Amino acid sequence: MSESNAPAISNPVEYIQHHLTNMSLGGKPESLVDFNVFFIDTFLVSIALAGLFAYFGWKVGKNLDPDKPTGIQNVLEMVVEFVNQQIKDIFPSADKWIGPLALTIFVWVFLMNAMDMLPVDLLPSLVGGVASIFGADPHHVYFKVVPTTNLDTTFALALVVFSLIIFYNIKHKGLFGYLKIFLTHPFSASNIIVKVILAPFNVLMTTIEEIAKPVSLGLRLFGNMFAGELLFLLIALLGFAWAMPGQVALGVLWAIFHILVITLQAFIFMLLTIVYLSLASQGADEH
Amino acid sequence: MNITATLFGQMIVFTVLIWFIKSYLWEPILTTIEDRKARIAEGLAASQKGAEDMARAEEEAATVLKEAKVQAAAIIEQAKTRESQIVEEAKNKALVEAERVKAGAEAELEQEINRAKDSLRTQVAALALAGASKIVAKEIDTKTHKKVLDALVSQI
Numbered sequence: 001m002s003e004s005n006a007p008a009i010s011n012p013v014e015y016i017q018h019h020l021t022n023m024s025l026g027g028k029p030e031s032l033v034d035f036n037v038f039f040i041d042t043f044l045v046s047i048a049l050a051g052l053f054a055y056f057g058w059k060v061g062k063n064l065d066p067d068k069p070t071g072i073q074n075v076l077e078m079v080v081e082f083v084n085q086q087i088k089d090i091f092p093s094a095d096k097w098i099g100p101l102a103l104t105i106f107v108w109v110f111l112m113n114a115m116d117m118l119p120v121d122l123l124p125s126l127v128g129g130v131a132s133i134f135g136a137d138p139h140h141v142y143f144k145v146v147p148t149t150n151l152d153t154t155f156a157l158a159l160v161v162f163s164l165i166i167f168y169n170i171k172h173k174g175l176f177g178y179l180k181i182f183l184t185h186p187f188s189a190s191n192i193i194v195k196v197i198l199a200p201f202n203v204l205m206t207t208i209e210e211i212a213k214p215v216s217l218g219l220r221l222f223g224n225m226f227a228g229e230l231l232f233l234l235i236a237l238l239g240f241a242w243a244m245p246g247q248v249a250l251g252v253l254w255a256i257f258h259i260l261v262i263t264l265q266a267f268i269f270m271l272l273t274i275v276y277l278s279l280a281s282q283g284a285d286e287h
Numbered sequence: 288m289n290i291t292a293t294l295f296g297q298m299i300v301f302t303v304l305i306w307f308i309k310s311y312l313w314e315p316i317l318t319t320i321e322d323r324k325a326r327i328a329e330g331l332a333a334s335q336k337g338a339e340d341m342a343r344a345e346e347e348a349a350t351v352l353k354e355a356k357v358q359a360a361a362i363i364e365q366a367k368t369r370e371s372q373i374v375e376e377a378k379n380k381a382l383v384e385a386e387r388v389k390a391g392a393e394a395e396l397e398q399e400i401n402r403a404k405d406s407l408r409t410q411v412a413a414l415a416l417a418g419a420s421k422i423v424a425k426e427i428d429t430k431t432h433k434k435v436l437d438a439l440v441s442q443i
Binding site: 058 | 309
């Protein structure tokens with residue numbers, strides 16, 4: 001979110017905290033994991049973007065022009081070919097679900113990240129304004145726009161990928177083959193006694209390795225987007241004081257740089273998903 | 288920075304979105320792209336084949352042209368031969384004709400000469416006879432002296 005016009009709240013700390021609070025059902029979350037809370041803003045924005053993507057995908061997919069592709073069909077064809085090329089390069093034996101999965105990750109994450117490019121105060125003040133019509137205090141109406149600055153979204157994606165990793169492992173190595181990797185990887189030995197001694201370490205190491213995949217996927221995206229959003233908020237704070245020109249200059253610079261981050265994070269998430277699933281699809285002996 | 292029930296909502300949205308994109312965008316668009324690739328490859332192959340065909344046709348045309356030229360040269364050669372032959376023949380015929388005409392004329396001339404000689408001889412004989420009769424002053428019977436006269440005639 002590049003700039004803010006007039007922050008509604010005069011206290012900088014309050015301003016930032018206000019922007020980092022979600023509109024939620026069930027109040028503020030009590031602990032790190034609190035399933036009694038549901039973030040409406042994150043869910044609404046992400047579902048709206050999913051709907052946007054699905055709508056254009058459906059519209060283009062329905063009226064495909066085989067000879068003279070125009071407009072959005074060109075864009076989608078380009079993206080599809082790009083994603084397909086990545087899959088062909090990294091994961092040649094991919095089944096028919098990998099492509100749609102990678103495309104969905106790339107486009108959806110990109111769209112959600114791109115919400116960062118809206119001015120930081122645009123949607124929150126709009127929602128606050130609408131709420132105040134219905135008699136709510138705008139200072140207590142929260143709206144956190146970018147869904148990927150929320151652990152729920154990034155971990156939802158990461159966990160779906162994680163369950164697919166497990167599924168593909170079992171599918172290609174068999175349940176026994178998959179469990180065997182926990183015992184014999186990364187330290188292998190030919191002597192049976194050494195094998196037994198190494199087994200607990202192997203189980204530990206492989207478990208960490210496997211768990212690290214979804215955790216790193218989720219945290220990387222979250223961290224990048226959260227940091228970017230926070231920086232936009234800090235830049236917006238310059239608008240409080242005499243530093244208005246600085247706010248504009250820095251905001252523009254960071255917004256331009258953030259275009260790169262947005263695209264890159266979406267791409268990295270997609271690429272790592274393909275890589276992980278490609279690794280999971282190798283046979284037991286190739287591992 | 289918390290994990291909440293939104294997680295499950297997002298997982299469901301994500302899964303449904305993957306399924307939707309697969310059936311309504313990914314598969315149709317890939318089919319279209321593959322079809323287009325195939326058709327472009329076909330078109331390129333066809334144009335390649337067309338170019339090859341054309342090259343072959345040009346080669347063929349050149350061959351036919353060359354053959355035609357050779358044939359034309361042969362025909363011209365033949366015509367020339369025939370022409371000189373005809374000229375030769377005509378010349379020969381003319382020569383023969385001229386020879387014939389000349390021979391006829393000569394024969395006629397000969398005949399004419401002979402006839403003139405004959406008539407001359409006859410007239411000389413008559414003159415001789417008239418002269419003789421005058422000299423002898425006695426009428427000589429032509430019939431009686433025919434033998435003498437004939438001998439005379441043949442001597443002239």
